Amino acid sequence: MRQTPVSRRTFTKLAGAAGAGALGAGALLTTPTLTGSAQAATPTWKTSGTAVTALQSFDDTMKSFMQARNISAGQLAVTYQGRLVLARGYTYSDDTSLNVTPTSLFRIASLSKSLTAAALNRLAQEGKLALGDKISRYVDLTPPAGQTADPRLANVTLWQLLQHTGGWDRDLTFDPLFYDRTISQSLGVPMELYPENVVQYMNGQPLQHNPGTYVSYSNYGYLLAGRIIERVSGLPYATYVQQKLLTPLGITRMAQGWSIAKHSGEVPYRSQYTGTTVLDDSGATVASPYGTFSMRLHGANGAWIASAVDLVRWASAFDAAGPVLDSSALSRTWAAPGGIGVNPSGWYYGLGWQVRPVTTGGTGRNTWHTGSLPGTYTLMVRTYHGRSWAVLFNQRDDASGLSYGDIDSLLWTAHGKVTSWPTHNLYPNYF
Known part of the structure; x- marks a missing residue:
């Protein structure tokens, strides 16, 4: 029995951040300017990768979704029982030089959180820390001169950072990862900011909740997690x-993305909006994907780039104990927030994944995450019955006003139309 789409009708306050707000809502500190259509009026449709007749419903879904929203670059990978059965690139553009392949790279935004949470979990597995440790053990919590730290701040634990229960609530205040100009002026430092600037500023800000009592999606918690990974491992975050x-999974294409420049094979990003740059103090107006937020700040929270085949390969690390995470680490990944548990909508935030226990038509859990930035919309899903998919787009807004979150339920519908799953495995083509 197919479960309700994993994110549709469940993204309330928490996942509003994980979807359009995770790296998006509040991202522009000035009112965005509409710049018109992101592309010319006569794009052409191209596909790449191996077409699979039995999985035509996925191709049809991607085509209709992208054409309705004038999305120039998309990508999809699907696995079945641990085998890669579909890997496709989709191009809808009048730019003949744009050719999306199954290994083209996209910004993945908040899908990055699964990597950061797993890295901290791996350090626990190595015995180098415990997730119950307080952040004060690893982070300098000294506030700016003349300010006083919230006494509750020192009691925030690593668990709470990863499960969004640290006590910060951007809905009541602000998201510091999109507060560049205010932080710059407050500290007297130039833009582009460094993560250390954000930490120093936040050390002087009060928490909105007692740690461990309330779930509120926090990009800042993951920025802190990245600093702790570096402190404990002795390596740069991305290196660890x-x-x-x-x-260990053979993934070599993934990397930290940049605010302006692109890696080889990385797609361009599109938006109908512009905003004021946060990469310097010039006040220049720039295209929203290129300077209205700082990828340097989002390193551990949302700065990874990847292909869809990389992401489903990464998702396979959570199927069973293996070279990345042992059984104890996997149990920690799926644990519900202590003292809070499953929310009224039937899901909760684990370690870098949203989790819905499945009790109808099977046992187990559906797990997923979305990502959103100006110029990016992404989704990664693992199902309770051994399937997974990752879908990536190079924009999240367009003149149509249509929802991008609808891709979740549409891919579940495409999945439900498959009557016979292929027996092939395309992983050797890409790894």
Whole structure:
């Protein structure tokens, strides 16, 4: 029996951040300016990767979704029982030089949180820390001169950082990862900010809730997690993730993205909006995907780039104990927030994944995460019956006004139309 789409009708306050708000709502500190259509009026449709007749419903869904929203670049990978059965790139553009392949790279936004949570979990597995440790053990909590730290701040634990229960609530205040100009002026430092600037500023800000009592999606909690990974491992954040999490799975394409420049094979990003740059103090107006937020700040929270095949490969690390995470670490991944548990909508936030226990038509859990930035919309899903998919787009807004979150339920519908799953495995083509 197919479960209700994993995110549709469940994204309330928490996942509003994980969807359009995770790296988006409040991202522009000035009113965005509408710049018109992101593309010319006569794009052409191209596909790449192996077409699979039995999975035509997925191709049809991607085509109709992208054409309705004038999305120029999309990508989808699907697995079945641990095998890669579909890997496709989709191009809808009048730019003949744009050719999305199954290994093209996209910003993945908040899907990055699964990597950061797993890295901290892996350090616990290595005995280098405990998730019950307080952040004061690893982070300098000294506030700016003349300010006083909230006494509750020192009691926030690593668990609470990863499960969004640290006590910060951006809905009541602000998201500091999109507060660049205010932080710059308050500290007297130039933009582009460094993560250390954000930490110093936040050390002087009060918590909105007692730690461990309330779930509120916090990009800042993951920024702190990234600093702790560096402090404990002695390695740059991205280096530790690559060595301990990605290399054991044969994943070599993933990298930290940049605010302006692109990696080889990375797609361009599109938006109908512009805003004021946070990369310097010039006040220049820039395209929203290129400077209205700082990828440097989002390193551990949302700065990874990847292909869809990389992401389903990464998701496979959570299927069973293996070279990345042992059984104890996996149990920690799926644990519900202590003292809070499952929310009234039937799901909760684990370690870098949203989790819905399944009790009808099977046992187990559906797990997922969305990502959103100006110029990016992404979704990664693992199902209770051994399937997974990752879908990536190079924009999250367009003149149509249509929802991008609808891709979740549409892919579940495409999945439900499959009557016979292929027996092939395309992983050797890409790893």
